[in-house]
Structures are given as C-alpha cells and as structure tokens.
Amino acid sequence: MTSAATADYIVVGGGLTGCLIASRLSQSPKTPVVILLEAGSDPSGNTAATGFLTGLSLLGSEFDYRYQSEPVANTANRVHHFNLGKALGGGSLLNYGGWLRADSADYDEWAEIVGDKRWSWEGFKPWFRKTEHFYALDADADEHGFDGPMYVTSVSAAESGERKYPLREPVRQGWSELGVLPNLEKRHVLTNTAVNKVTFTDGVANGVVLHDGRKIAARKEVIICAGAYGTPQILMRSGVGPSSILNEHGISIVHEAPSVGSNLHDHFAIYLAFRVRDPSLGYAMGNEAWQNPALFKGLPWDWVVSGPLPAELAKKHNIEADQQGRNLYEVITLYVPPGIPGIPIDGTHIATSTMLLLPTSRGKVSIRSSNVADPPRIEPNYFDTPLDRDTLIHATRQTLQLLLATGSMGPIIESESPPSGEGLDGLEPLTADSSDGAIEERIRRTGMQHHHSGGTAAMGKVVDVEGRVMGVKRLRCADASILPIPLGGHPQATLYPMAEQLASMIIGDM
Ligand SMILES: Cc1cc2nc3c(=O)[nH]c(=O)nc-3n(C[C@H](O)[C@H](O)[C@H](O)COP(=O)(O)OP(=O)(O)OC[C@H]3O[C@@H](n4cnc5c(N)ncnc54)[C@H](O)[C@@H]3O)c2cc1C
Structure with a gap:
C-alpha cells in the first residue's frame, strides 16, 4: 500500500x-x-x-x-x-x-431518547432475526431468526438436550421458592x-x-x-x-x-463462590463425576434471572409506577468459579454472577496525550449512585438466599467462600443474614465490570x-x-x- x-x-x-x-x-x-x-x-x-x-x-x-x-x-x-x-x-x-438480549422496555427507552422507532424493540426485531441462526424447542418465529450467521441455542436445547447440568432443577426450584418464575414465553x-x-x-x-x-x-x-x-x-x-x-x-x-x-457505562457486578457439601456428586466442573461431554459444549451456566427492585426500595428511590417493573439486576448460576481469586476449579465450588443491568452511575474515558500508542485514561466511577448501591446489595442478598437459605439449594451448598489473595485479607464468608453493610463492603472490595x-x-x-x-x-x-x-x-x-x-x-x- x-x-x-x-x-x-x-x-x-x-x-x-x-x-x-x-x-x-x-x-x-x-x-x-x-x-x-x-x-x-x-x-x-x-x-x-x-x-x-x-x-x-x-x-x-x-x-x-x-x-x-x-x-x-x-x-x-x-x-x-x-x-x-x-x-x-x-x-x-x-x-x-453469552447471548442475552435486553428487555423490550430497554430498547423502547433508547428509541424514545433518540426519537426514532428504528431503535425500539419492534424496530430491532428484523435485525435480531437477520442476525440469528436460532435453535431451541418451541422457538418463536416472530422473535427469532433461523438462517442468520450467528448460531445460537438455549442451554436446555443444546446437544439434543444432553447438556443438562446436575444442579439445573434445584436452582430452578430455589428461584421458584423465592417467587421467581421462568418467562413463558x-x-x-x-x-x-x-x-x-x-x-x-x-x-x-x-x-x-x-x-x-x-x-x-x-x-x-x-x-x-x-x-x-x-x-x-x-x-x-x-x-x-x-x-x-x-x-x-x-x-x-x-x-x-x-x-x-x-x-x-458497564454492568458492574459481583461474583461469589459457593462450596458444595459433597463434591463427589459432580455438581461443579473439575470433578471426576463431571464427565458428560455435552456439559463442556458451552459456558456451564443455567437460569439467567432478572429482577426488579422490591416495592419499598422502588419507593425509596422515587421510581415512577410505570417503571417499577423494569429489571434492574441479573443473577446467573455458574457451575464453575470464573477466575475468582483463590477459588480452585476442582469440582468443590459453584459460583454466581450478580450484575446491575441498568446502572445509573457513569464514568468517562479520555486520552493521556495525542500519541496513538498511549493507553486511555479510564475513570469508571462504578457503584456511585445510591440506586446502584441499593440494587446490587438487594440482588446480592437474593443470590445468598437462593444458594444458602432455600430448601432446594441449602442442603447442597455448605457456605460462601470469600476470594483470597493480594488486597483481600480479612474477608469473612457472607451468609443469607449478612448485614447490608457487610454486603456493601464486599461489593466495594471485590465488585468488577462485566466487559x-x-x-x-x-x-x-x-x-x-x-x-x-x-x-x-x-x-x-x-x-x-x-x-x-x-x-x-x-x-x-x-x-x-x-x-x-x-x-x-x-x-x-x-
Ligand atoms: C472477556 C470478555 C468476555 C465477554 N463476554 C461476553 C458475553 O458472554 N456476551 C456478550 O454479549 N458480550 C460479552 N463481552 C462483550 C462483547 O465482546 C463486546 O461488547 C463487544 O466485543 C464490543 O464490540 P465493539 O465492536 O464495540 O468493540 P470490539 O469488539 O472491542 O472491537 C473494537 C476493535 O477496534 C480495534 N481498535 C481499537 N482502537 C483502534 C485504532 N486506533 N485503530 C484500529 N483499530 C482499533 C480493537 O483492536 C478491536 O479489535 C465480553 C467481552 C470480554 C472482553
């Protein structure tokens, strides 16, 4: 050239x-x-x-x-x-x-902000369909595309249903005990x-x-x-x-x-690791009992749960009535601890990702010089607003309750295992009864962005x-x-x- x-x-x-x-x-x-x-x-x-x-x-x-x-x-x-x-x-x-669209209300808010319906949920639909080569039982042809370039499948439909993680049913049952039901849809x-x-x-x-x-x-x-x-x-x-x-x-x-x-903006999050009581039952990747090849064919996770704030917190933050159903956080159960410091991948631990979906804190990026080789100055400003703090504390408590205090998961999980390593001295295990202050402190010390x-x-x-x-x-x-x-x-x-x-x-x- x-x-x-x-x-x-x-x-x-x-x-x-x-x-x-x-x-x-x-x-x-x-x-x-x-x-x-x-x-x-x-x-x-x-x-x-x-x-x-x-x-x-x-x-x-x-x-x-x-x-x-x-x-x-x-x-x-x-x-x-x-x-x-x-x-x-x-x-x-x-x-x-991970292939997870946002809620329709999120796209509709985008369209409203910029005044153009092409960025609304309905506006996006033809492009969702054009993108996807979707495979799932009962897939809705209005929602999904079947001849696009991105091959996408649900965990339950993958490998002809063979990718069935042992904790799928207890985790689903645990969420249902907490009143969270799957989308029918x-x-x-x-x-x-x-x-x-x-x-x-x-x-x-x-x-x-x-x-x-x-x-x-x-x-x-x-x-x-x-x-x-x-x-x-x-x-x-x-x-x-x-x-x-x-x-x-x-x-x-x-x-x-x-x-x-x-x-x-980024989806600020906290990962937690949980020790299983009996690793020989093969609940977590890394164990000898974790043998079925289908389980290795994708990220080992199940049950992506999104939730709104409970009414009293929505009221505290003056969230308008028509916005109170918006999903503000997400919890995913992972059958492998994803790089949590000090937590081994040896079948003894499962993990969770608990993430703000619609954070209100904003950061900034700028240059350090006019030189293309210089890295940027990044000021993420995570966890800055009271709404973000209350939402992530609430979502983390939901996560702890699911894993430690439901009849389905409590007998399977022994305890939360705090991360360890440089700068992480003195962290105590969280429990379903931990104070808001203890949860907040853990988030401040270990929370991270979700890329x-x-x-x-x-x-x-x-x-x-x-x-x-x-x-x-x-x-x-x-x-x-x-x-x-x-x-x-x-x-x-x-x-x-x-x-x-x-x-x-x-x-x-x-
Ligand atoms: C570890 C990790 C895990 C993730 N997991 C998921 C997931 O499971 N699901 C999900 O939906 N998303 C996930 N994401 C996020 C997703 O990959 C990003 O949102 C997406 O890649 C952003 O696309 P983009 O085109 O905006 O930028 P990018 O894909 O980051 O592309 C930007 C490109 O521009 C190039 N570039 C930058 N500056 C210059 C320059 N001056 N000149 C020339 N080239 C330049 C870069 O080298 C890069 O290739 C993950 C991201 C990471 C890093």
Whole structure:
C-alpha cells in the first residue's frame, strides 16, 4: 500500500461491529471498495482463537489491551483491569459467548431518547432475526431468526438436550421458592494497523492517518468501530471532543463535542463462590463425576434471572409506577468459579454472577496525550449512585438466599467462600443474614465490570440516529460506544443486529 491508498469506505476497528459492517458494505450491490483497519493482528492461525471458550486462555495475551482504570473511590480505591480484544474479531475473540438480549422496555427507552422507532424493540426485531441462526424447542418465529450467521441455542436445547447440568432443577426450584418464575414465553483487511486519527477538510471527513503516519483516503465515509474505549480516543485525537481535553493536548478543534468520552457505562457486578457439601456428586466442573461431554459444549451456566427492585426500595428511590417493573439486576448460576481469586476449579465450588443491568452511575474515558500508542485514561466511577448501591446489595442478598437459605439449594451448598489473595485479607464468608453493610463492603472490595462497556459516543449526544457524528460530515460511529444507555442484556445479542441495521442505513445512503 502506498500513502495514496484510497477506498470508498474506511472502517476503523475490526472488532465485533466493524467486521460485520465492513463485510455487509462490501457485499452490497454497488460493491464499494472497503478498507478495514484493525490495530491487532489476525488470530486465525491460533488454535485458541477458534474453539468455543478457548478464547479465555487469551485473556492477558498479545490479543488483549489489558487497560487499567484510575483508582475508583467507590470500590475501595481499587484499580480495575479491562480485558479488551485487540485482534481481528475484537471482543468476540475473548468473550464468553453469552447471548442475552435486553428487555423490550430497554430498547423502547433508547428509541424514545433518540426519537426514532428504528431503535425500539419492534424496530430491532428484523435485525435480531437477520442476525440469528436460532435453535431451541418451541422457538418463536416472530422473535427469532433461523438462517442468520450467528448460531445460537438455549442451554436446555443444546446437544439434543444432553447438556443438562446436575444442579439445573434445584436452582430452578430455589428461584421458584423465592417467587421467581421462568418467562413463558471487495474488501481489504489490514491488521496490525492502528488508526491515529481521522482527517477532515472543512469539517468533512476524508480519510485516516495511521499510527506510522501513512494516510488512507475515503471517497465516501469513515466508519469508526473501535469499541467503547477506542472510538472516543480516535475522535479526540481527530479534534472531535471536549475542548478542554483537546486544548490540554494541543489538538486543533474540528468540532467541539463535549459528550465524547463521557457516559461510560458497564454492568458492574459481583461474583461469589459457593462450596458444595459433597463434591463427589459432580455438581461443579473439575470433578471426576463431571464427565458428560455435552456439559463442556458451552459456558456451564443455567437460569439467567432478572429482577426488579422490591416495592419499598422502588419507593425509596422515587421510581415512577410505570417503571417499577423494569429489571434492574441479573443473577446467573455458574457451575464453575470464573477466575475468582483463590477459588480452585476442582469440582468443590459453584459460583454466581450478580450484575446491575441498568446502572445509573457513569464514568468517562479520555486520552493521556495525542500519541496513538498511549493507553486511555479510564475513570469508571462504578457503584456511585445510591440506586446502584441499593440494587446490587438487594440482588446480592437474593443470590445468598437462593444458594444458602432455600430448601432446594441449602442442603447442597455448605457456605460462601470469600476470594483470597493480594488486597483481600480479612474477608469473612457472607451468609443469607449478612448485614447490608457487610454486603456493601464486599461489593466495594471485590465488585468488577462485566466487559460490557458502552456509551462513550452516545446516540443523541455525539452521533445521530444513523450513527453519523453530529457537527461534521461523512463520519460515523457504529459500535458499543453509541449505546445511549445501558441495556439489560449482554451486549453482543444487541450489537450484531445494531450493526446490521446501521450497515443497511449506510448502504441506503450509497
Ligand atoms: C472477556 C470478555 C468476555 C465477554 N463476554 C461476553 C458475553 O458472554 N456476551 C456478550 O454479549 N458480550 C460479552 N463481552 C462483550 C462483547 O465482546 C463486546 O461488547 C463487544 O466485543 C464490543 O464490540 P465493539 O465492536 O464495540 O468493540 P470490539 O469488539 O472491542 O472491537 C473494537 C476493535 O477496534 C480495534 N481498535 C481499537 N482502537 C483502534 C485504532 N486506533 N485503530 C484500529 N483499530 C482499533 C480493537 O483492536 C478491536 O479489535 C465480553 C467481552 C470480554 C472482553
């Protein structure tokens, strides 16, 4: 490639959304020239990149940015560590494969905020269907697609029903004791190529400058898909961002966009480990009795439970009556402790993930300099609002009650096992009767993000309803950074269909 390379569309970031958009544009009838620029390398020769869940062994490797946050006052001044995919495939290389849409009310709120029904639940539906190749007994053809590129199955339908975890029924029964019932219901790819910034002439984006100074011109558009941390950095280095930050780093202002980098949201969560009374019964992965090959064919989990706040807490936080049914937290039972410090994977422990679905705390991302090689400054500000604190404490208590105090699970579980290791001295086991203060303290000392970051170039604030960066021309963002609000699912089940819809909008403008 020479410094005079030109494409119709430049897609910056070959992660989950960028790969999809680049491929849809290049398959479109006008066959535009599309260049996809990815800072990381092509991992396809690496066997850990191809198997299901084998990507977990790549955490901390060359395929992971391993960013660190600033110390967070609300979480005992801890520095949080961020796994973020740096490779063709982005986060999809490292992620756990969980496929969980948000509630319809969450999408409807998004549509209302930005004033466009295409981002509502009904607006999303065609794109959900286009994304999925869904397999489950009794799948609803209005809700699910059956010939899309993403192969998705429910745990109970997987492996012809063979992926049946031994604790499935006691956990379901435990939730039912707590009153929770199931729902019835032509292209170029350049890897190792980091984009420094977008170039403009009179506010019209016309190309990018790479980390080594080479330039690529775009005849039509530049589309940034560099993720919740990468996209705001590129915008700021390009002169689109808060003037205070641009001035501090000597960057010429192309467009003052104060919201770039703010509104950072993630699903703050706490993982808990629980020791089983009799490991020989094979309830947890790592035990000799855990033999059925079907159990290894996916993340070993069951019963994703989402819940609203109880009435008294909803009242305390002045949640309006029509919003009181919104699901604010999620609890998942995992039959393997997922990297909880000091907890062995030897069949002695199961675990839970208890997560805020609609956190109200917001953090921010900014640059440390105008140098593309410098990592960003991340201030996550987790657990900052009283609503987030009360919700996660309540959800953690629900989790403790399920595992330790229901007739179904109590006889199976011996106790909660606190994590151990550096900075974790003095943690006592939590019980179903632990005080709110003890639960809050544990959350502050061990809570973590769920790798679900978004919001840093939010629709309605930074980009319009078709992903176009407001205030400049021919520049879009089309990744997790544009999510205006947290959604109560896990992101990829939304990001693929979102990218499909955005790709169709770009193709419509060709
Ligand atoms: C460990 C882990 C587990 C997860 N588990 C799940 C799960 O089970 N279910 C779920 O739904 N979600 C999960 N996620 C989240 C999901 O993977 C992300 O939400 C998703 O990948 C975000 O997509 P994106 O396109 O916005 O960004 P990414 O997929 O992160 O892609 C951004 C890409 O841009 C590239 N880039 C950044 N800066 C530049 C630059 N300057 N120049 C060129 N390229 C650049 C990056 O290298 C990266 O490849 C998980 C994530 C992680 C890290």
